[in-house]
Amino acid sequence: MSSSTDRPDWLVEDLGPKGAAFVNLSDFAVPPEESHGSLFLPDRLAKGYHVEEIRDGVYWVSVGWYDCMFVTTGSGVIVLDAPPALGENLLAAIEEVTDEPVTHVIYSHWHADHIGAAAMFGANVQIIAHEKTKELLERFPDPFRPVPTETFSKDATLEVGGVRLELSYKGQNHCEGNIFVHAPAQKVLAAIDIASPAWVTFRDCDSSENLSGWEQAHHQILEYDFDTLISGHVSKLGNRDDVVEGIEYIDDLVRYSREALETIPMEYFHESMDNTYRAAFRAVEENYFAALVNYVTKKTLERTTSNGKRWEERLNGADVLTKHNAFSILEKTRLERTHNGYMRRDGSAPEKFFI
Structure with a gap:
């Protein structure tokens, strides 16, 4: 992101997966x-x-x-x-x-x-x-x-x-x-x-x-x-048109978030969990949510919207910020909306149940 000669002391760039990733201006689509x-x-x-x-x-x-x-x-x-x-x-x-x-x-x-x-x-x-x-x-x-x-x-x-x-x-x-x-x-x-x-x-x-x-x-x-x-x-x-446009974008995120939760099983990521490694379940969670976020982001950004354009052509920052909004709506869906039922005593679950 910056050279060692002009990097301020407060700028931390070496945390890898432990830290937040920086972006470059070239990562963003040209805004409308x-x-x-x-x-x-x-x-x-x-x-x-x-x-x-x-x-x-x-x-x-x-x-x-x-x-x-x-x-x-x-x-x-x-x-x-x-x-x-x-x-x-x-x-x-x-x-x-x-x-x-x-x-x-x-x-x-x-x-x-x-x-x-x-x-x-x-x-x-x-x-x-x-x-x-x-x-x-x-x-x-x-x-x-x-x-x-x-x-x-x-x-x-x-x-x-x-x-x-x-x-x-x-x-x-x-x-x-x-x-x-x-x-x-x-x-x-x-x-x-x-x-x-x-x-x-x-x-x-x-x-x-x-x-x-x-x-x-x-x-x-x-x-x-x-x-x-x-x-x-x-x-x-x-x-008013701006509000209607925003509603369409949010509706996409909400719809694809529920679809992702009802489609992607956390059990898929359990398969790689080593039971002797005590932090493994947190790794499973991270990968599960990464899969959810990427699913929603891909679906949202690849969709042709109501005016024939994609979101990055309509809304400033949609290409890079959608992943953050997707995570928030995914998590709030789990907290605020129905899970389509609950686990039964025999270990089975209703169709499209998610945790």
Whole structure:
């Protein structure tokens, strides 16, 4: 990966199978231009951020890999999330378009990568979040993520200066307390860490805690009346077609994961296990999951999708990241979905049973 003369001391490259493998830029397919979004816009390159009005006072701010939303109301600015990667550039973006002070901050969820700069708004703002978000921030305090001052359990409406935002919690998905924020008049929806417009979702389905809920949340997005989607990541705004595209990709992973689990027997890898070698069962597990992941990855990437293209031609990073998402969905299928029955006393198992 690098020569010995320019390798920093912290870079570990010699672990072999014990460590994580590095990739090269040449390993990746050329990404579709539709995925670039704000990455190469002159203002983002010059200032470090890009800000644009979506519609009627609703603004989007992007640093290139993290983004968020703010709304001018005439009576103060409402901010949704404060990613530390944006940090004070978010203040600069707001000041670029309005003299109104920030009066309200909404937390989409409790994760520090999305709200870890919220303390910069000071102590006089109202902070609104789901009650689970408050519970988690009280349990794991962080001075940069002030505890919410107002919470709700299912649905709430925030109206400032005649501007209305609808907040809704539909159950655990990416994490507990992750909410939808809808601006109905502007037809803008924020669904953070769910859909990834024009990109494959980051590895392990964006580290989502409940894959069944995360998968369901994509369909819940389509229940809203919106034209523009803010996702929190991936450098670009989305729309309904982007969500539908993401659902097709996830459906492939889910379908092929179940097919792999119902097809590949772990017993195949038991045959090489030496009973005198105490670590052997872990080796069997590693090879079993490698077989599962490779099966799902091959099936997903070789399929001709609904528009006649393969996924690496449609979604940025699909070729190299699909294996990580495949592992996550395989494991969550084992944890969250039926195994088609259970072992019987006589040692037999139902058809398509998996462990």
